[in-house]
Amino acid sequence: MEKLHFNFDTKDAISKPVHVGVVASGDLEVILRPTDKQTEVNIITGSDGFKEVWENVLKRFFDRYPIQANIEINDFGSTPGVVNLRLTQALEELEDEK
Amino acid sequence: MKNSFVELHARERALSLLDADSARELVGPLDNMISPHLEPQNIVPESDDGIVLMKGTISQKNVLVVSIEGKFQGGGIGEVSGAKVVAALEKALADNQNGKTIYPIIILDTGGVRLQEANYGLLSISEIQNVVIALKKYVPVIGLIPGRVGSFGGMSITASILSYLITTNKARIGLNGPEVIEQEAGVREFDSSDKNLIWNTLGTKQRAKTGIVDEVVDDTVDEIKAAVIKEIETKKDAHRTENADFYLSLLDKLDLSKKLDISSYDKLYGTVETTKHEITEAVSGSKEGTKSRGRLWFEKLTGIEKATSSVPTVLHAQKNGKEYIAIVPDADNAYPRVRNGEVGLQEGFAVASIVNKIVAEDKDKTNKRPIILVVDVPSQAYGYQEELIGIHVALGSSAAAYAKARQAGHPVIAFIPGDAVSGGFLAHGLQSNRLIALDDTSITIQAMSKASAARITQRTIAELEEATKHVPAMAYDIDNYEKLGALYKLVKGIGSWEATSENVEKINNIIDEAIQSTVDQPANLHFRYETPIAKTSGRKATLQVRQLVDEQW
Numbered sequence: 001m002e003k004l005h006f007n008f009d010t011k012d013a014i015s016k017p018v019h020v021g022v023v024a025s026g027d028l029e030v031i032l033r034p035t036d037k038q039t040e041v042n043i044i045t046g047s048d049g050f051k052e053v054w055e056n057v058l059k060r061f062f063d064r065y066p067i068q069a070n071i072e073i074n075d076f077g078s079t080p081g082v083v084n085l086r087l088t089q090a091l092e093e094l095e096d097e098k
Numbered sequence: 099m100k101n102s103f104v105e106l107h108a109r110e111r112a113l114s115l116l117d118a119d120s121a122r123e124l125v126g127p128l129d130n131m132i133s134p135h136l137e138p139q140n141i142v143p144e145s146d147d148g149i150v151l152m153k154g155t156i157s158q159k160n161v162l163v164v165s166i167e168g169k170f171q172g173g174g175i176g177e178v179s180g181a182k183v184v185a186a187l188e189k190a191l192a193d194n195q196n197g198k199t200i201y202p203i204i205i206l207d208t209g210g211v212r213l214q215e216a217n218y219g220l221l222s223i224s225e226i227q228n229v230v231i232a233l234k235k236y237v238p239v240i241g242l243i244p245g246r247v248g249s250f251g252g253m254s255i256t257a258s259i260l261s262y263l264i265t266t267n268k269a270r271i272g273l274n275g276p277e278v279i280e281q282e283a284g285v286r287e288f289d290s291s292d293k294n295l296i297w298n299t300l301g302t303k304q305r306a307k308t309g310i311v312d313e314v315v316d317d318t319v320d321e322i323k324a325a326v327i328k329e330i331e332t333k334k335d336a337h338r339t340e341n342a343d344f345y346l347s348l349l350d351k352l353d354l355s356k357k358l359d360i361s362s363y364d365k366l367y368g369t370v371e372t373t374k375h376e377i378t379e380a381v382s383g384s385k386e387g388t389k390s391r392g393r394l395w396f397e398k399l400t401g402i403e404k405a406t407s408s409v410p411t412v413l414h415a416q417k418n419g420k421e422y423i424a425i426v427p428d429a430d431n432a433y434p435r436v437r438n439g440e441v442g443l444q445e446g447f448a449v450a451s452i453v454n455k456i457v458a459e460d461k462d463k464t465n466k467r468p469i470i471l472v473v474d475v476p477s478q479a480y481g482y483q484e485e486l487i488g489i490h491v492a493l494g495s496s497a498a499a500y501a502k503a504r505q506a507g508h509p510v511i512a513f514i515p516g517d518a519v520s521g522g523f524l525a526h527g528l529q530s531n532r533l534i535a536l537d538d539t540s541i542t543i544q545a546m547s548k549a550s551a552a553r554i555t556q557r558t559i560a561e562l563e564e565a566t567k568h569v570p571a572m573a574y575d576i577d578n579y580e581k582l583g584a585l586y587k588l589v590k591g592i593g594s595w596e597a598t599s600e601n602v603e604k605i606n607n608i609i610d611e612a613i614q615s616t617v618d619q620p621a622n623l624h625f626r627y628e629t630p631i632a633k634t635s636g637r638k639a640t641l642q643v644r645q646l647v648d649e650q651w
Contacts, residue, residue, distance in 0.1 A: 023142055027169070031145060044137070044142050044143065074145065075142065076142050
């Protein structure tokens with residue numbers, strides 16, 4: 001298990017907290033919470049040694065969707081593709097109810 | 099296209115059952131109520147700790163859906179997840195008691211106790227069983243076992259107590275998983291790589307034939323929802339844990355000289371005639387019984403030397419108005435898997451029969467006789483025929499009997515001079531109002547042997563031992579167990595084997611104090627949350643969960 005922490009300077013406010021996913025094998029859960037502070041991502045992952053990969057996946061995501069949020073991720077060995085999918089799914093949940 | 103229910107995650111399963119827009123989740127992922135015990139063991143937690151609680155309606159009837167996430171840590175029950183279930187069911191009980199009908203539905207997808215929080219798992223599961231028994235006086239408690247993990251371990255004991263079990267053909271139900279039986283009893287007892295044997299034995303097709311589950315429906319959301327609605331409306335109750343006489347009659351007819359196979363069991367199940375079984379009180383025999391701490395203390399507390407009984411592993415006697423019950427080893431027992439004192443089929447059903455009789459006799463009395471359990475159980479029995487017949491029903495029968503006795507007003511006191519492990523402890527010990535233990539390093543309290551726990555949690559024994567140092571709930575010794583706050587008393591200065599007359603008198607006094615302490619107190623298991631140790635550390639997360647559920651109910 002490894003804990004990772006990232007910050008991003010993104011400014012698009014989100015309207016409400018959302019939760020998607022399950023901490024199942026090869027999967028993860030993502031929680032987005034609105035914040036007025038700097039965007040923060042706290043990750044607990046079962047697969048050690050992938051800090052750089054996480055950084056790349058998150059950077060690409062925030063480049064495309066610069067949301068300002070406090071993000072919590074509990075990951076049980078998901079691939080970068082699944083991570084991106086869940087993050088996008090969380091955004092969809094935000095859109096749905098607007 | 100048909101929508102599979104099994105393929106859904108726990109939250110989606112709960113939502114799919116509830117009327118559109120009626121669902122409201124309690125203590126959900128955003129409440130930050132995660133297990134404090136996983137991260138210290140380097141295990142990734144989940145924000146809902148694998149339990150989804152949802153209130154809502156199903157065809158306009160108020161329901162509480164408890165849905166276990168089988169994909170997270172195998173649906174194992176730990177402190178937070180267990181407390182969520184107990185707290186919500188207790189709120190449902192209170193509503194029903196106040197005339198507000200709400201139907202609980204439990205979706206089981208679970209391996210039982212979460213081994214990384216083993217002792218919390220055992221405590222929680224016994225607390226779930228207690229509230230289920232209480233709820234059944236008001237409403238049916240429907241269980242759904244859709245499948246993938248299925249239902250195993252202590253939660254299968256719970257399943258046996260539920261009113262009615264709906265399943266699909268994708269589920270398996272048993273007490274000990276095949277891998278654990280193989281680990282404990284050898285590959286010849288149960289070959290865990292033989293998938294056909296596993297499905298034929300534990301699959302719902304077989305289980306429905308022999309009274310372990312009540313209904314097998316197709317795996318579609320619509321079929322499952324329809325079955326749930328039907329069972330709520332007809333208020334079905336299988337009374338699964340009230341068949342001790344039937345099972346004891348069945349066991350009388352069992353040919354123990356050869357390995358039981360499925361077709362012979364089916365035949366036996368269909369033809370057995372139920373006769374009344376009365377387990378007579380233990381008397382002095384001519385031969386010393388197999389030595390154990392449990393037997394030693396039972397004999398000293400009751401004054402019966404060389405105690406012997408019609409079920410050699412179950413000793414029961416009355417002394418000074420108190421009913422003593424012990425499960426003991428028997429080196430020559432006809433059932434090889436209970437020779438070391440494990441709780442097996444006969445033990446569960448015999449204890450249930452004894453306890454139910456006591457409760458029936460005292461039904462109209464104001465003063466109910468105290469029941470004292472002498473606990474020295476190294477585990478439940480690990481065996482193939484045990485699983486085929488349904489050992490979890492045997493253990494459920496005794497657990498249910500003890501819970502009913504307590505709820506009827508009998509003080510139920512467990513005295514622990516020996517081991518208190520796993521399903522054995524759930525069946526014989528954990529339904530007590532008060533737990534008294536000797537402070538002796540030889541005592542093991544846990545959910546699984548180290549070898550099996552290491553295999554199932556995919557760690558080495560060294561890694562497991564390292565974890566036990568930091569997490570009291572993982573430990574195997576009584577001093578760490580005390581840190582959970584569940585004990586009424588940890589008795590210092592008396593060793594497990596030191597049953598001198600002076601020590602016996604001391605224990606008798608402590609038992610009497612414990613009985614006194616139950617007078618005019620609620621007959622539930624809340625004592626465990628209210629000790630100073632529980633409040634300050636042992637059950638802190640439990641108490642937090644209870645408060646949150648209360649606020650959000």
